[in-house]
Every structure is written in structure tokens, then in C-alpha cells.
Amino acid sequence: MNSFIPAAAIDGHASPGALANDEIIRLVDVRRRFGTTPALDGISLTARRGEIVGIIGRSGAGKSTLIRCLNGLERADSGEIHIEGRDIARLSENELQPLRRRIGMVFQHFNLLSAKTVEENVALPLKIEGVTKAERLRRARELLELVGLADKARAYPSALSGGQKQRVGIARALAARPALLLSDEATSALDPETTRSILALLKDINRKLGLTILLITHEMEVVRSIADRVAVIDAGRIVEEGPVWQIFANPQAEITASLLSTIRPQLPDHIAERLSQTTGVEAILSIDLAGPAAQGALFAELSAALPHSFRLVHGGIDHIQNQPVARFFIAVPTRDAGLPAKVTDFLTARSARVEVLGYDN
């Protein structure tokens, strides 16, 4: 057996290695073109051991191409793709095989074999590796236990719900004790409640096994609830990247703000539609603040400093990675023409980002 495969038990999943900064993935300027379409246009990205990294982007951004380059199903035209310190872009097909086993894949449509039982599906990757039947089944049962499906070992996939099928898919992806799990829209075919349970399972596995997970998704909720870091990909480029709470609190790129509009409070349409850009009896302001800045009693202080200076229109406080991320819309009367500027100065001095969106009557 190749030296890349550690003979570790579940708790020894992610094999210790002497990697710089513990980087499981390091991509350097990866490019892949289809005809005239640059599907990947110079991607550089790292993921450290035990990290959950989300990749978001609209349809056609290059997310699946990136995953296929990472697991060696697709060859990059240029650039470096280091998995656990080895550049797979330089490996031959034969050399790639053992490395692929260090990578588990979870798919949107589960890809289970319908003629095989649940435990046979889970054990399949080990059969290819030449593990004995008794050992394969022992391992399959252990993994089914981990994903909460021990009682379905002998069932066939057709007898399972979508969420249960995905649990089997996750157990199968873990069979060969990968260091890295790649998930391409694993929850996109599931309802919200089942999605939450699958995300909780992925987080649990990440903690228990120290597994690095790269999550590709167009669902912001997936990234919000379990990723540590997020990279936004657009037209084959990473347009922004950082800790999830920071990116969600303060998206810089327009594409990021647009993707996040489904889960960040937005000014209600009926108000946005009637805003004037020049005059009105109230100025409508958006207020963003996050992290330590969002912990104070901001509105109480604003009321005390400038009585009757605003009313709350919309918004709320989310908590992402244990950090408060707040976004509010307020209306400030313009009777006193200087009031919107005073309110803005007060809030800005307390690290809020304030924008005057327009004027309402």
C-alpha cells in the first residue's frame, strides 16, 4: 500500500504531516480554459488542516471545475495544486491514484449504487483498495454509526430518504480515511430541515476527525452555518476571501453582496421603490456593524445623545462564528437638516458603516 494511506483509526483520520502551516490544499495561479471560456482564471487558495472552507459563486463561475481539478478528474492548464504538500498537477495518472484516496467526494445527487446495500455502498471504496471483506464491513458499520444510520446497513438506497442517502454518501466518502472532503452542492437537493441535519453532521465529522472540508455551494446558509472561511469566485477568479463573519458583515465585491442578499436584511422593496435621491421628510440609512463593535447598546446611546433622532425600519442581528453581525435600516427626520449627518457621525464614530440610501415621504 502507498505511504500516503495511513493505517489510522477514525480518530487518526487526518494523518500528521510536516506541512508548511499545516496546509492541506494550496492552489497557486490555477488556470483551466474550455475553448475561449476561462473556467479558472488564476485561482490561488489555501485550506489548513481541520478548516471548513466555503466556495460560493453564481452558476458557471467555475466551482465544479475547481473541485474536478482538485481531485484530479480534470487537469489544470497551468498552476500548482498541492494536496498535503504534493503538487498533483505534476503527477502521472498512476501516481494520482493513491492521492485521490486522500480525498473524499460528496455529490448533490448522492451517486449511490442502487443494486448494493447501504453497507456495501459504504464499503465499496475499500474493495477497490483490496481491504478484506470482514474489515470492509466492520469499517462500513463503524461509519454508519458515525452518520447515524447503523440501523439501515442492510437496506437498499431506494428505501432511504434524500437526507439518509446523503448520510450514506458521506459515510462512503470517509471510508478510505481521507484528509480532505470535497463537497459539491451536497445539500442542494435537500429540504431546509434535512440540510441543517446534514450540515450538523459535516461539522461533527470535521471536529471529530479533524477533517478539512471544501464546500462548494450556491446556498449562503450552508456557508453561514458551518464554514470558517469563504472564498467568492466569479468568472474563474476569487474576488474576495476571508473569515465568514467578516465577509458576511462587510462584502466588498458587488457579486458577494448580491449572493448574500438572500440572507442579509435588505430594505423592503415597497420602501426602496419609493425612495427619492434628493428630498423627503426622512432620510433612510443603512447601518452595518459586526464583531466587538456590535456588542454595545448602540441605539440606546444614540437615543440618549440625539433624542427623537430616528426610528427603526427594518433589520436585525445575526450571529456567525459566535460574532454578532448586525444590519439595520433607520429613518432619520430631516426637519432639522443637519440631523442625518449628526446621526451618521455618531454611528461612524462607533465603527458602524453608514450609508444614506435616499429620502422617504
Ligand SMILES: Nc1ncnc2c1ncn2[C@@H]1O[C@H](COP(=O)(O)OP(=O)(O)OP(=O)(O)O)[C@@H](O)[C@H]1O
Ligand atoms: N467540460 C466542459 N467543456 C466546456 N465548457 C465547460 C466544461 N466544464 C465547464 N465548462 C464551462 O466552464 C465554466 C465553469 O463551469 P463550472 O461547471 O465549473 O461552473 P459552476 O460554478 O460549477 O456552476 P454551477 O453552479 O451551475 O454548477 C462554465 O462557463 C462552463 O460552461
Ligand SMILES: [Mg+2]
Ligand atoms: Mg457546479
